[in-house]
Amino acid sequence: MNAAQRSELFRRLAAANPEPRSELEYNTPFELLVAVVLSAQATDVSVNKATARLYPVANTPHAILALGEDALRGYIKTIGLFQTKAKNVIALCRLLLERHGGEVPKTREALEALPGVGAKTARVVLNVAFGEPTIAVDTHIFRIANRTGLGPAKTTDAVSAKLEKSTPKEYALHAHHWLILHGRYICKARTPECWRCPIADLCAYTLKTPEPGSAAAKIAKAAKNVPSKAAKKAAAATPRSTRK
Ligand code: SF4
Numbered sequence: 001m002n003a004a005q006r007s008e009l010f011r012r013l014a015a016a017n018p019e020p021r022s023e024l025e026y027n028t029p030f031e032l033l034v035a036v037v038l039s040a041q042a043t044d045v046s047v048n049k050a051t052a053r054l055y056p057v058a059n060t061p062h063a064i065l066a067l068g069e070d071a072l073r074g075y076i077k078t079i080g081l082f083q084t085k086a087k088n089v090i091a092l093c094r095l096l097l098e099r100h101g102g103e104v105p106k107t108r109e110a111l112e113a114l115p116g117v118g119a120k121t122a123r124v125v126l127n128v129a130f131g132e133p134t135i136a137v138d139t140h141i142f143r144i145a146n147r148t149g150l151g152p153a154k155t156t157d158a159v160s161a162k163l164e165k166s167t168p169k170e171y172a173l174h175a176h177h178w179l180i181l182h183g184r185y186i187c188k189a190r191t192p193e194c195w196r197c198p199i200a201d202l203c204a205y206t207l208k209t210p211e212p213g214s215a216a217a218k219i220a221k222a223a224k225n226v227p228s229k230a231a232k233k234a235a236a237a238t239p240r241s242t243r244k
Contacts, residue, residue: 009148108134111125120137
């Protein structure tokens, strides 16, 4: 994708959602940090449900340490990997108090030194809490970058580096959210909704999904049900006893 197309892609995503927001609920950088740590391999909805119960009781490093790991587990037990996450959050609170006076640090190195905080979490916190133009790459952004040609690469770190380098400055702050929301609601993993996608003409994906019920969708469905010559040949060559 060239620079003009990249710029146009973000212009359209921005026009559709001028002020995108994280779908995680938080009021302070610390609440955001803990929510992002809890959100690894879990949905934002499940994290929001847990933090809605936890934060009124404990929303500072001091208060969560006072609560203790057992009680913390009780609040977050509906979230995947909660045992490990409870351990990490307790250790993270301790380190924040020991090294940063209970505040969330504003550098990537200091954030990544905290338990349970990897490159992705650090980028999210820097972007959302501190307004830095970082682009954390999750499963949605990784998929979109590769499908569309926006920043194709084999690892999330490589995609992140490509996107941070190539995203036009005026869109860098919100690029992370625009791409995540686009992946969540339109460019879905299994069946991207290309027929209603605002950036379809800029996207390099060749297997675009036609509008359900359209003539193109019917043709695609029929083509799917017609075995290819190669498949027919393979089936004919397979002994009956081994066919499923
Ligand atoms: S056209 Fe389809 S594959 Fe391309 S970005 Fe849009 S939804 Fe995703």
